[in-house]
Ligand code: HEC
C-alpha cells in the first residue's frame with residue numbers, strides 16, 4: 440500500500456511539472472522517471488558457472504541455427520525465434536516438427552500451447568534493479584516460469600515432441616541421439632573441444648551452456664527511451680512523453696517497471712486476461728516487433744494488447760480508450776530498430792540454416 444501512495448505522489452509531481460501536449464517547453468527532466476525505469480545494462484551478465492567465451496558463443500550460434508538438434512532434422516531454435524520476427528515467430532502459437540516455412544505463413548497443424556516470446560535481452564530476464572548485483576543470474580523463463588536458468592531452458596524445446604523432438608523419438612532417447620549425431624561431425628568435435636575443457640565435451644550440459652551463452656549476447660542497443668532516461672529531454676516527443684506519463688499514472692508500472700519494464704513475476708490474484716492462465720509479466724522492450732501479443736497470442740496488435748486494460752479496477756489500472764494511442768506511441772519508443780540480425784552462412788551439419796523455413 441505504501442508503494443502505491445508513493446507512486447501517486449510522484450505521479451502528481453510529474454503532472455505538476457507539466458506534461459500534456461505542451462510541446463517542447465513542457466518537457467521536464469527525466470529524473471522522476473528513473474525511479475520507475477532504468478536503462479538496460481550495457482553488457483550482458485554471465486553467471487559464474489557459465490562464464491562467457493567467444494568459443495562458446497560461436498558454438499551456441501551454430502547450435503541455435505542448426506536443425507540437427509531436432510528429431511527429423513527440420514526444426515531449429517531459429518524456426519521459432521527468428522530475427523525477421525523480432526526473434527520470435529509472429530504467430531499466436533508455434534508450429535514445430537510438422538511444419539515448413541517461417542512466421543505467420545508457416546504450414547503445419549501441431550501447435551505449441553504457448554505463444555513464442557522473443558529471445559532478445561534474455562540475459563536480463565528477472566533483472567529489477569538498475570544494475571545487476573554481483574552474483575545476479577538472469578532467470579525465470581517461460582510464461583509459467585518453469586525454467587530457472589537459460590541453461591535449463593535450452594534443453595526443454597529439444598525434448599518437446601511438438602517443438603523439436605517429434606514422435607520418432609522418446610523423450611529419454613532424444614538427447615543421446617543428438618549427442619551421437621554431433622559427435623560424428625568433425626567441425627562440432629573441434630568447436631566443443633575449443634569451448635569446453637573436459638575430454639568428451641559433447642554432452643547435454645554443454646549444449647545448454649553454449650546455447651545460453653549465445654542467447655545472452657542477443658542484447659539490444661539503447662533506445663530513444665533510454666536516452667531520455669539518461670537525461671536527453673529531446674529524445675522523446677511531447678506526445679510520447681504524454682504516453683509515458685499515462686503509462687505511469689494508469690498503474691502499468693506496478694508490474695512493468697525496471698530495466699526490462701517487467702517484474703517477470705506471476706501475480707495469481709491479478710490476472711491480466713480474464714479467465715485465462717495467470718502468467719508472468721513479459722518485457723515490453725521491443726514489444727513493437729513481436730505481434731501477436733499475450734501468452735496465447737490472442738491480441739493481434741499492440742493497440743489490442745493495450746485495450747485489455749480498459750476499466751480494470753481489479754488490476755488497479757485506470758485506462759480509457761482515449762489513452763490507448765498515447766500509450767502505444769510511448770511503447771514504440773522501446774524499440775531498437777537495429778537489433779541483432781546476423782544469420783550464419785552455413786551450419787556444421789550442412790543442413791539448411793534455421794531448418795525447413797524457406
Ligand atoms: C516450435 C517452436 C519453438 C522452437 C523450435 C523453440 N522454441 Fe523457444 N519458445 C517457443 C515457445 C512457444 C516458447 C514459450 C513456451 C512457454 O512459455 O511454455 C519459447 C520460449 C523460449 C524461451 C524463454 C523466453 C522467456 O522470455 O521466458 C527461450 C530462451 C527459448 N524459447 C529459447 C529456445 C532455444 C534455445 C531453442 C532451441 C534449442 C528454442 N527456443 C526452440 C517456441 C519454440
Ligand code: HEC
Pocket residue numbers: 686689690691692693694695706709711712715718719720721722723726729731732733734735741744745748754756758766
Ligand atoms: C498486475 C500486473 C500488470 C499490470 C498492472 C499491467 N500489466 Fe501488462 N502484462 C502483465 C502480464 C502478466 C502480461 C501477460 C498476460 C498474458 O499473456 O495473458 C502483460 C502483457 C502486456 C502486454 C503484451 C506484451 C507481449 O509481449 O505479449 C502489453 C503491451 C502490456 N502488458 C501493457 C501494459 C500496459 C499499457 C499496462 C497499463 C495500462 C499494463 N500492461 C499493466 C502484467 C501487468
